Amino acid sequence: MSMPAFAHRGILLICVLLAAIVAMPTSRGDSGSPPEAAAKTELTADIVSERRAAVQNELAAARAALAKLPEGQQQEAGLWLTQETALLERIESVFAEDLRTLQHAADLAAEAATVEQRLKNRRPADEYLPLPHNLQQLDQLYAERDYLDEAIATLKEDVSNAAEALQEARDVREDRDRERRTAREALGTARDPVKAQRQLRIAELESRLAQETVQLRETALRTLRFQQSLLGPKSELLRPNLEWLRANVVITDEDVAAVRATREKRLADVEAALIAARADAEKTSLAVVQIERRPPSEVSVEELSSRRADRQLASRVVAVLTAERDYLKERETVAQLRRRVLNGSALSTEMRNWEAENRVRLERLERDRLLQRAELTKTRRELQDLQARVTGTNGNAISPGPWVSERMQRLAAWHALNSSERAEVQGLKAERLRLKEELAGHVGSISVDEVVELAKRSVIAGWDYEVFSVQDQPVRVKTVLAVIAIVFSGHWLCRRLSELAAAVVFRRLGMNTGRRAAWQTLSFYGLFSIVVLAALGMFHLSLTQFSVVSGALAVGLGFGSQNLLSNFISGVILLIERPVSKGDVIELDGQQVTVEKLGPRSTIVRSRDNIHMIVPNSRLLEQSVVNWTLTDDIVRRKIAVGVAYGSPTRQVDKILREVLASVERVCPQPAPSVTFVDFGADALVFEALFYCEVDDRVEVETELRHRINEAFVRAGIVMAFPQRDMHLDTSRPLQIEVLHPELRSEPKRK
Structure with a gap:
């Protein structure tokens, strides 16, 4: 094997050994190590109480040592003891919080046992729910259901926050353990062993505090998850009872009268408060007017601004009380609608209209709630700012005159009034949400009569729909x-x-x-x-x-x-x-x-x-x-007649007059006439003039022409026609020539 390969494997072996040493847990016998063995042991109230008692003993010893310090050593040694005391107090508070968390877990365990028992021995709703099965009991079940729904959402967020807090606590614990180990290593080489020992003591306490905090966060997270796991079974037990009671609720006149009396009392209180608020608004306005009439030298700018703000606030109080009164009246209306829905006296068409109106009102209430929250935040900030100015904590102190205290009282009252109004809005919203749920359970298929009624109402609504307006007067479809x-x-x-x-x-x-x-x-x-x-x-x-x-x-x-x-x-x-x-x-x-x-x-x-x-x-x-017929419908017409030369003219005149008189539609007045008008080229020209109605003119003229012709034929009078006379020169013989057809196209030249 070559030397580079051997060196490389040696380096890898050293790295593995170092990693094993770092990962090796600290010796349990080390006096400065945290109680990690206890961290893996399930905590009980007795164990936490013992640890708390031990910490309390340590705390008492530290306080006693701090009290016994000589006067010359209080500055340096007292600083270390003070830090130790503060850390022990924080550890003791963590144990106290741990005890409360364990107690809560024990209560949840008992509640879980009860829920499990109820699930095993589930009874019908009519046997489980106590009498009377009235609207108040139904509202109580609604409140429990709403609490469970809200708790589900809240615990989901709380579990997420607790998990993040646990991770942060673990990160802090690692940092504190690292600091503790560093302080322990520095103890062997320290030039000042006393100071190093004190630093180690503080590091151990901080590490111990971090460890106990991790245990507290783990316990809290387990408790929240356990509590979260109970919400499903609780909801499973509650919802059948709610459904049964909603279908079988009994609404009596006594219950209605009791609820109405309570609301009327509340309404009377609001009316009284509204009257007082109006009087206070007038009084505040008069006070502002009096201040404004003072000489400028006698008027404080801050006081005038505060008084004007009081006047505005008084007007807003009147508006809020008026709105609160309207909310109370609306709650009574919603209660009446709920009673009609629950007892089955409402038609499906009515419930559909209520459902649409309820949806609009819920959206409006949500907007009102957001505005009220913003107003509460603004009022709280203004009140805190005014208190800080009075006490001088913000460096801008003012003299606590009577107008300042009155302003603070008004702001506090305004804050309380806004809180009351917000509660009314929440209550009204809850009522409308319940109405929405009850309507959803009843709005289903409708009968023929309800269809007819719905169509009738739709026609009436369309008939009364406003198309436009003229002079602020509606013009409807009808x-x-x-x-x-x-x-x-x-x-x-x-x-x-x-x-x-x-x-x-x-x-x-x-x-x-x-x-x-x-x-x-x-x-x-x-x-x-x-x-x-x-x-x-x-x-x-x-x-x-x-x-x-x-x-x-x-x-x-x-x-x-x-x-x-x-x-x-x-x-x-x-x-x-x-x-x-x-x-x-x-x-x-x-x-x-x-x-x-x-x-x-x-x-x-x-x-x-x-x-x-x-x-x-x-x-x-x-x-x-x-x-032609401007004044009357009689028109004059004429017929021209030509006879041959040599005809007896007076006889022609007589014949024409007789013919004109023989036609009935010829008007006798003015009398018809005949005129010998001309010696024409071919005839003697006569004109027969007559009067007739304009509508008969064509027929009369036609009839007259027929009769004139017939009369002339009988009298042997010849009607003239165009004639041409040719005169021949007979002093010499006529020359007659016969030409060839081809020569006929050209005349013969002489």
């Missing part, structure tokens, strides 16, 4: 639907009433068709305007509100809707002046049309070819329009 119904039904009714008025009233007044149509439209507009105003009244709108924006509205409409407004206003003018009415025959663009409808924006006309045209109303006013 209002909007009512307005829509009124507008549509009013439109239909106004249309029917205007038609009825045109058919009955206006006809009896002797109005023609056009006037009846115009008045029918105007009456419709008037009636519908009343309907619209009534609808606006349901929206809480008035005409004065429209006058505010009428100017801006007119400008906007003037620029954006010029043609629309022009046609609308023209339609109104047409209805009022009636230059054109329904049924009139007018002439537009060279053709005769009949007016069928006058609308607010346009007029509908129909031509003879049954073609409907939409004419803007403004065109009927801005352009010249020929109205």
